[in-house]
Amino acid sequence: MIFRSKNRFCPPSAAKTTILLCVVFFFALFAGDVAAQRRFSKNYPAGQNVRLQLINHTGTVTVIGWNRAEINITADLEAPAALIVPQNLSGTIVINLLRDNQGKEVGSVNFTIRVPYTSMVDIETRIGNLSVSNIRSGLVRARISTEGDITLTNIEASAVSAENTIGDILFDGVIQDGGSYRFSSMSGNINIRIPFNSSFRVVATAPSTRNISFGSCANQNMNYLGDGRRIVGKCGEGSATMSATNQRGTIKFISR
Amino acid sequence: MNCEECKYLLGAFMDSELGEVQAAGVRVHLAFCLACAHVCEDLTSILDVCRSGSPAEIVPPNSQALWCRINNIIESEAKPPAPVPAEEPRGRFWRMSFLQFAAAVLVIAVISSVVTVFAVRKYTQPPADDFTARSAANQTTFEKLLGRVGLIETPAQARLRQAKEREATIEYWNARVQARRIQWNRTTREAFDRNLRVIEESVNDYTAILQKDPEDDLSGEMLDSVLNDKVNLLRDFADL
Numbered sequence: 001m002i003f004r005s006k007n008r009f010c011p012p013s014a015a016k017t018t019i020l021l022c023v024v025f026f027f028a029l030f031a032g033d034v035a036a037q038r039r040f041s042k043n044y045p046a047g048q049n050v051r052l053q054l055i056n057h058t059g060t061v062t063v064i065g066w067n068r069a070e071i072n073i074t075a076d077l078e079a080p081a082a083l084i085v086p087q088n089l090s091g092t093i094v095i096n097l098l099r100d101n102q103g104k105e106v107g108s109v110n111f112t113i114r115v116p117y118t119s120m121v122d123i124e125t126r127i128g129n130l131s132v133s134n135i136r137s138g139l140v141r142a143r144i145s146t147e148g149d150i151t152l153t154n155i156e157a158s159a160v161s162a163e164n165t166i167g168d169i170l171f172d173g174v175i176q177d178g179g180s181y182r183f184s185s186m187s188g189n190i191n192i193r194i195p196f197n198s199s200f201r202v203v204a205t206a207p208s209t210r211n212i213s214f215g216s217c218a219n220q221n222m223n224y225l226g227d228g229r230r231i232v233g234k235c236g237e238g239s240a241t242m243s244a245t246n247q248r249g250t251i252k253f254i255s256r
Numbered sequence: 257m258n259c260e261e262c263k264y265l266l267g268a269f270m271d272s273e274l275g276e277v278q279a280a281g282v283r284v285h286l287a288f289c290l291a292c293a294h295v296c297e298d299l300t301s302i303l304d305v306c307r308s309g310s311p312a313e314i315v316p317p318n319s320q321a322l323w324c325r326i327n328n329i330i331e332s333e334a335k336p337p338a339p340v341p342a343e344e345p346r347g348r349f350w351r352m353s354f355l356q357f358a359a360a361v362l363v364i365a366v367i368s369s370v371v372t373v374f375a376v377r378k379y380t381q382p383p384a385d386d387f388t389a390r391s392a393a394n395q396t397t398f399e400k401l402l403g404r405v406g407l408i409e410t411p412a413q414a415r416l417r418q419a420k421e422r423e424a425t426i427e428y429w430n431a432r433v434q435a436r437r438i439q440w441n442r443t444t445r446e447a448f449d450r451n452l453r454v455i456e457e458s459v460n461d462y463t464a465i466l467q468k469d470p471e472d473d474l475s476g477e478m479l480d481s482v483l484n485d486k487v488n489l490l491r492d493f494a495d496l
Binding site for chain 2: 057058098102103105126127145146147165166186187205207208225226229230245247248
């Protein structure tokens with residue numbers, strides 16, 4: 001009886017054990033995810049002329065202008081989690097992950113930063129995408145040492161610089177009188193979307209593809225140099241200056 | 257009476273030329289003032305010698321020679337008079353020969369032309385533009401001439417020199433990157449290698465073009481640009 005009884009309860013016990021193991025495994029997996037992904041968040045009061053300076057190692061950086069006098073920094077950190085130590089240096093918010101994690105292996109850090117829309121933005125990363133939108137200030141600079149796309153949308157800045165090695169660059173904004181605009185890529189596509197009545201002097205160079213399209217900005221003031229590898233010209237009065245260089249890709253101007 | 261007045265009147269007093277009142281005053285002062293009394297004694301002794309001795313005893317022997325020596329000493333110690341500058345004849349500067357005048361005009365014309373050319377060129381070109389780094393098309397005839405003679409670098413020579421300098425920089429940063437890359441994770445290593453490969457492809461392309469056509473300034477400029485990118489990439493990753 002006793003043996004029979006034992007044999008009769010054996011299958012339900014195995015099922016329980018299996019379920020228990022599944023639950024433990026699930027929680028262990030969940031706990032591992034929690035340990036691998038951390039979140040950083042911090043707010044700073046800011047004036048209208050604040051400057052954001054960020055140097056990231058790997059990951060996506062998204063900067064969005066908003067109509068508030070504060071800076072909101074959030075970051076998702078992958079393991080091994082990087083140390084983030086923002087500094088407020090007399091009106092400049094500095095985040096330098098390379099300096100703060102010197103000699104350490106760190107995982108990707110994906111930033112989302114909201115700044116007053118009049119802020120100056122200077123962001124840089126070694127690997128990853130950069131995106132800046134809704135900024136109306138004196139400076140927008142985005143630089144990727146290696147690969148990643150740069151997307152600058154709804155920008156009204158007097159100095160804009162975007163530079164990467166492999167990846168696309170999109171600028172969608174307004175050319176300001178007397179402004180300076182520089183776009184440089186080694187391999188990818190540079191797309192510049194600006195109002196058709198923009199006024200600027202331009203030097204566009206695409207030596208490998210010779211694929212430079214001015215669209216509606218094209219006029220008789222454009223000079224083709226070096227067998228079409230470079231176009232030098234003027235749109236409107238030409239009070240701003242623009243330089244676009246793409247070593248192995250295309251350059252395209254699109255009317256807004 | 258004070259000492260000043262006494263000394264002033266002492267000569268007349270000795271010669272008995274003072275009135276009674278002034279002579280009495282001098283006497284009273286001499287009675288009380290020891291210094292004035294000594295002066296009076298000295299004068300009295302001098303007058304006594306003069307009155308008693310013969311002139312031959314007073315005058316030194318060969319007085320003429322003595323005066324000559326005194327005179328010579330005075331002359332030698334006296335400063336020589338400042339030489340009076342000779343008055344330059346007026347209008348000498350303008351008295352040039354025709355050849356001298358023509359040469360001066362020519363020198364002025366050449367200097368002003370060179371200054372004007374440099375000023376205009378500096379105004380019309382970006383300030384940071386080194387003329388050796390400019391393209392051959394942008395060089396002036398004068399610069400081309402100097403380059404042919406060998407007085408200045410041609411753009412091709414300047415490019416070659418800059419490339420050699422940059423090679424040294426690249427070697428330095430590359431050594432640092434090689435020392436550090438063992439600590440990078442796989443993603444970083446792959447991304448770095450992929451991007452360096454793209455840059456090196458461009459370097460090779462432009463080098464090949466320039467070997468065929470050394471005067472291709474645009475390729476020279478692009479080669480310069482991609483080498484800069486290479487240095488920047490190495491520098492960025494040297495500290496990771």
